Amino acid sequence: MPELPEVEHAARVLRAAIAGHRIVRVRVLHPALRRALPPSAQRRLTGRVVQDVVRRGKHQVLHLDNGTALVAHFRMTGDWAVGRVDEARERYARAELEVDDGTRVTLADPRALATLTLAADPADVLPVLGPEPDDASLTPASLAASLARRRGAIKPALLDQRVIAGVGNIYAAEALWRARIDPRTPARSLGAARLKRLIAAIRAVLRRAPAGRYQADVAVSRWNVYDREGLTCHRCGGTVKRIVQAGRSTYYCPKCQT
DNA sequence: ATAGGCCTGGAC
DNA sequence: GTCCAGGCCTAT
Numbered sequence: 001m002p003e004l005p006e007v008e009h010a011a012r013v014l015r016a017a018i019a020g021h022r023i024v025r026v027r028v029l030h031p032a033l034r035r036a037l038p039p040s041a042q043r044r045l046t047g048r049v050v051q052d053v054v055r056r057g058k059h060q061v062l063h064l065d066n067g068t069a070l071v072a073h074f075r076m077t078g079d080w081a082v083g084r085v086d087e088a089r090e091r092y093a094r095a096e097l098e099v100d101d102g103t104r105v106t107l108a109d110p111r112a113l114a115t116l117t118l119a120a121d122p123a124d125v126l127p128v129l130g131p132e133p134d135d136a137s138l139t140p141a142s143l144a145a146s147l148a149r150r151r152g153a154i155k156p157a158l159l160d161q162r163v164i165a166g167v168g169n170i171y172a173a174e175a176l177w178r179a180r181i182d183p184r185t186p187a188r189s190l191g192a193a194r195l196k197r198l199i200a201a202i203r204a205v206l207r208r209a210p211a212g213r214y215q216a217d218v219a220v221s222r223w224n225v226y227d228r229e230g231l232t233c234h235r236c237g238g239t240v241k242r243i244v245q246a247g248r249s250t251y252y253c254p255k256c257q258t
Numbered sequence: 259a260t261a262g263g264c265c266t267g268g269a270c
Numbered sequence: 271g272t273c274c275a276g277g278c279c280t281a282t
Contacts (some may be wrong), residue, residue: 010267025268030265032264032265044261058269075265076265076266077265077267092266109266110263110265110266110267111264111266111267112264112265112266113265113266114270151259152259156259246259246260247259247260247261248260
């Protein structure tokens with residue numbers, strides 16, 4: 001589920017649920033998550049007040065009252081579920097945070113690939129990230145500069161979080177469709193005019209994303225190319241094609257993306 | 259650049 | 271059973 005719009009929503013949900021509250025109990029319910037959040041970190045979390053929750057790329061940073069931070073990343077299937085401590089455990093609950101007013105936030109994650117990391121400083125665990133898509137510093141010139149030394153195609157480059165933070169596989173494909181750019185185009189060959197279109201397209205597809213969590217049934221009707229192999233391009237009547245780039249599916253229309 | 263690994267569920 | 275999955279890391 002989680003690309004930037006969904007993570008943004010999740011961070012808002014989390015902020016509304018626990019910002020300003022003290023963590024009174026931490027549970028880790030899956031061994032894989034236990035690797036990232038050992039008992040010592042669980043103890044250090046307990047008793048802290050969550051001062052704020054901010055999103056950076058697809059990471060969520062929970063700033064705590066002693067200057068440390070809990071960094072969450074949903075990977076493929078993570079999400080928060082907000083409930084009360086007396087309610088039944090969520091399906092796929094991998095970790096739970098209980099705060100001082102009886103609210104319980106559950107990290108629900110079927111594939112258990114999500115990560116929680118407690119850090120003295122969020123900079124210790126956050127990777128180097130490029131500009132946010134809506135940041136004014138993202139310009140055709142800045143994008144050209146960050147693509148200049150790359151060898152590969154534009155689509156995998158868009159998935160590199162150092163280029164632009166928060167663009168995932170679906171929105172990369174959708175943005176390239178909207179900008180009419182072939183995903184196989186060498187990244188460094190794109191000129192200012194196409195980069196300008198690409199930036200506008202990225203912003204547009206992210207803005208038009210559903211506000212809430214990912215829902216496959218809603219999404220299917222929204223995408224122009226993603227998961228539409230063999231179907232008709234809404235724009236030119238061509239046939240949407242699926243290829244694999246850097247191990248990931250890419251969907252595009254060979255007729256109008258050039 | 260690509261392959262494999264992390265995990266599990268769902269579609270076939 | 272097999273293949274696929276919206277992410278990302280490590281090794282080659």
